[in-house]
Amino acid sequence: xxxxxxxxxGLDASPAPALPTSPRLRPGVxxxxxxxxxxxxxxxxxQDADVPSQKLMIRAGLIRKLGAxxxxxxxxxxxxxxxxxxxxxxxxxxxGALEMLMPVLQPADLWKESGRFDGFGDLMCKFTDxxxxxxxxxxxxxxxxxxxxRCEINSYRQLPVTLYQIQTKFRxxxxxxxxxxxxxxxxxxxxxxxxxxxxxxxxxxQKMYDAYNATFKRAGLRFCxxxxxxxxxxxxxxxxxxxxxxxxxxxxxxxxxxxxxANREKAECINEGKxxxxxxxxxxxxxxxxxxxxxxxxxxxxxxxxxxxxxIVKTLIYKVKGEPVAVLVRGDHEANPAKLAKHFxxxxxxxxxxxxxxxxxxxPLGFSxxxxxxxxxxxxxxxxxxxxxxxGANKLDTHIVNVNLDRDFTIDAYADLRxxxxxxxxxxxxxxxxxxxxxxxxxTFKLGTKYSESLKAEFLNDKxxxxxxxxxxxxxxxxxxxxxxxxxxxxxDGILWPPGLAPYSVHLVSVNPKxxxxxTASAKLYESLNAAGIQVLWDDRDAxxxxxxxxxxxxxxxxxxxxxxxxxxxxxxxLKPRNEAAQRPVPLAAVVAEVRSALEKYAATxxx
RNA sequence: CGGGGCGUAGCGCAGUCUGGUUAGCGCGCCUGGCUUGGGACCAGGAGGUCAGCAGUUCAAAUCUGCUCGCCCCGACCA
Numbered sequence: 276x277x278x279x280x281x282x283x284x285g286l287d288a289s290p291a292p293a294l295p296t297s298p299r300l301r302p303g304v305x306x307x308x309x310x311x312x313x314x315x316x317x318x319x320x321x322q323d324a325d326v327p328s329q330k331l332m333i334r335a336g337l338i339r340k341l342g343a344x345x346x347x348x349x350x351x352x353x354x355x356x357x358x359x360x361x362x363x364x365x366x367x368x369x370x371g372a373l374e375m376l377m378p379v380l381q382p383a384d385l386w387k388e389s390g391r392f393d394g395f396g397d398l399m400c401k402f403t404d405x406x407x408x409x410x411x412x413x414x415x416x417x418x419x420x421x422x423x424x425r426c427e428i429n430s431y432r433q434l435p436v437t438l439y440q441i442q443t444k445f446r447x448x449x450x451x452x453x454x455x456x457x458x459x460x461x462x463x464x465x466x467x468x469x470x471x472x473x474x475x476x477x478x479x480x481q482k483m484y485d486a487y488n489a490t491f492k493r494a495g496l497r498f499c500x501x502x503x504x505x506x507x508x509x510x511x512x513x514x515x516x517x518x519x520x521x522x523x524x525x526x527x528x529x530x531x532x533x534x535x536x537a538n539r540e541k542a543e544c545i546n547e548g549k550x551x552x553x554x555x556x557x558x559x560x561x562x563x564x565x566x567x568x569x570x571x572x573x574x575x576x577x578x579x580x581x582x583x584x585x586x587i588v589k590t591l592i593y594k595v596k597g598e599p600v601a602v603l604v605r606g607d608h609e610a611n612p613a614k615l616a617k618h619f620x621x622x623x624x625x626x627x628x629x630x631x632x633x634x635x636x637x638x639p640l641g642f643s644x645x646x647x648x649x650x651x652x653x654x655x656x657x658x659x660x661x662x663x664x665x666x667g668a669n670k671l672d673t674h675i676v677n678v679n680l681d682r683d684f685t686i687d688a689y690a691d692l693r694x695x696x697x698x699x700x701x702x703x704x705x706x707x708x709x710x711x712x713x714x715x716x717x718x719t720f721k722l723g724t725k726y727s728e729s730l731k732a733e734f735l736n737d738k739x740x741x742x743x744x745x746x747x748x749x750x751x752x753x754x755x756x757x758x759x760x761x762x763x764x765x766x767x768d769g770i771l772w773p774p775g776l777a778p779y780s781v782h783l784v785s786v787n788p789k790x791x792x793x794x795t796a797s798a799k800l801y802e803s804l805n806a807a808g809i810q811v812l813w814d815d816r817d818a819x820x821x822x823x824x825x826x827x828x829x830x831x832x833x834x835x836x837x838x839x840x841x842x843x844x845x846x847x848x849x850l851k852p853r854n855e856a857a858q859r860p861v862p863l864a865a866v867v868a869e870v871r872s873a874l875e876k877y878a879a880t881x882x883x
Numbered sequence: 884c885g886g887g888g889c890g891u892a893g894c895g896c897a898g899u900c901u902g903g904u905u906a907g908c909g910c911g912c913c914u915g916g917c918u919u920g921g922g923a924c925c926a927g928g929a930g931g932u933c934a935g936c937a938g939u940u941c942a943a944a945u946c947u948g949c950u951c952g953c954c955c956c957g958a959c960c961a
Binding site for chain 1: 953
């Protein structure tokens with residue numbers, strides 16, 4: 276925590292009368308006395324907040340909502356945000372990335388050049404300016420940074436370079452929710468690396484990967500790293516940095532034995548390859564049609580035929596580039612659209628409507644099956660194991676039992692097409708995958724040449740050849756990080772700030788500050804802590820002690836100091852770490868050392 | 884975009900179904916008193932275009948229509 280004691284000169288703009296002023300120890304924190312700052316705490320939960328971090332951020336006076344997905348940071352929230360920003364910036368600088376600042380407003384032409392103008396669709400805010408030019412509010416900055424690189428970099432001698440900024444992004448989310456976790460306007464750190472070759476990209480990528488690890492560790496987060504799909508961004512290798520939290524919108528699978536982790540879309544499934552009949556059914560039984568009136572869902576069929584869902588073949592009819600294709604997965608599995616897209620090499624994949632299904636299979640929706648089906652059939656790997664299975668009959672209210680692969684139907688291609696599920700075998704070792712929820716706070720991509728080719732970010736190599744830059748991009752949701760930290764670290768009374776993010780290290784409560792001796796002793800204590808470089812929020816309000824204690828718990832600074840009349844008489848102040856129930860008196864003379872050791876002890880609980 | 888819900892004082896809510904005094908309650912806020920180690924107490928007080936617009940009616944927070952905003956579920960997704 277040595278980095279927290281930066282001084283910025285004595286610029287206290289509003290000295291309190293009769294009390295000495297103190298140097299401002301951290302830029303962005305304008306005042307340390309409660310009576311002189313704005314910390315509007317709320318006793319009750321706000322009506323329109325639904326997750327703990329959002330409730331606490333509003334109740335603790337960190338943020339206020341302006342509109343759907345729009346938040347104002349009040350002084351205390353801004354202090355925390357600046358801390359997050361500072362950690363990110365320091366780790367980026369340490370990794371050799373260069374900070375710059377690009378406009379939020381961008382010409383749409385750049386986005387048309389990269390081909391993403393339509394791809395982003397309504398997620399991107401667009402408008403026409405007075406001159407008739409279309410502009411966008413940048414949801415990300417690949418296009419802009421690549422534009423600058425193509426203008427300024429033309430030789431391999433100028434590479435590699437990694438550029439970054441910390442700046443506001445706009446995304447017109449379909450449904451903003453969870454407070455700053457999915458906001459329409461948010462603070463993001465975005466970095467972009469440019470290399471001459473893939474080997475260089477691997478090095479640049481590793482530097483960012485390591486910097487992300489360091490950043491999230493310093494922020495005190497419980498996080499894990501998972502393999503991810505690169506989606507709209509392009510490229511192949513991609514990692515997500517996930518904060519483990521119940522309310523997280525992302526699903527991830529992690530191995531209980533090794534370090535393998537992947538988000539649900541990406542998680543690989545291995546086929547353990549046990550033929551069902553080796554265990555359960557010794558021989559192929561004859562095919563038989565059975566009437567299943569009104570029974571079409573897998574669950575219902577399983578119940579109706581008293582068969583486990585895993586013995587049912589689920590036949591989904593998709594439209595792939597407009598063509599109907601049958602996708603077969605086991606009844607207890609789910610088809611994974613991301614894997615389908617990869618398999619078919621196109622994003623144009625959608626479930627077919629009832630009319631298309633009738634036309635393609637000859638039967639109604641809900642009763643499709645592979646037997647006799649003329650269209651292309653692809654199957655998830657696990658289907659190889661099935662024997663004497665149940666499928667739809669392509670006929671209303673009818674299923675077929677004892678269906679067997681190759682005897683009764685054939686498959687055009689097998690692939691990993693399903694979502695991994697809890698309990699699956701780890702694709703890397705003998706372990707088992709478990710499902711968790713996560714909040715994505717960081718994402719790294721090896722982009723390759725997607726943008727450097729479309730936007731012509733090219734350089735001359737040492738042989739005089741023109742080559743596109745090999746790019747990577749790296750994002751951190753800075754504002755989201757705060758909410759994630761609170762999701763990780765709160766109790767029924769309020770926040771427990773990780774030390775790296777805490778707006779103040781110490782929350783000093785004066786009990787009955789109208790008592791002159793308490794006021795004087797508190798001021799002295801406050802000054803000595805300031806002089807020692809410890810950030811203090813001094814609750815100097817004339818309020819009930821209980822009110823102040825509740826607020827201190829809500830705000831969640833690491834250490835609370837309480838000074839009242841009896842403490843002044845005894846020459847002690849009561850010290851209570853936020854994560855402990857009990858307080859203890861420490862001699863006023865030793866308070867700096869005591870606070871330091873308490874802070875260290877507190878910090879240790881956030882270290883993994 | 885589909886489904887559901889909400890909008891009344893700074894915050895949290897009642898009142899709306901069944902139209903009818905001066906629109907209430909808790910918290911917060913202001914003044915005074917008393918108090919101050921876990922959300923005190925007493926007295927007095929300020930604060931409302933009842934989301935907006937239009938309509939029905941002798942009379943609308945309340946009934947009708949439209950509009951706006953917000954929240955939840957789903958689809959979608961850096």
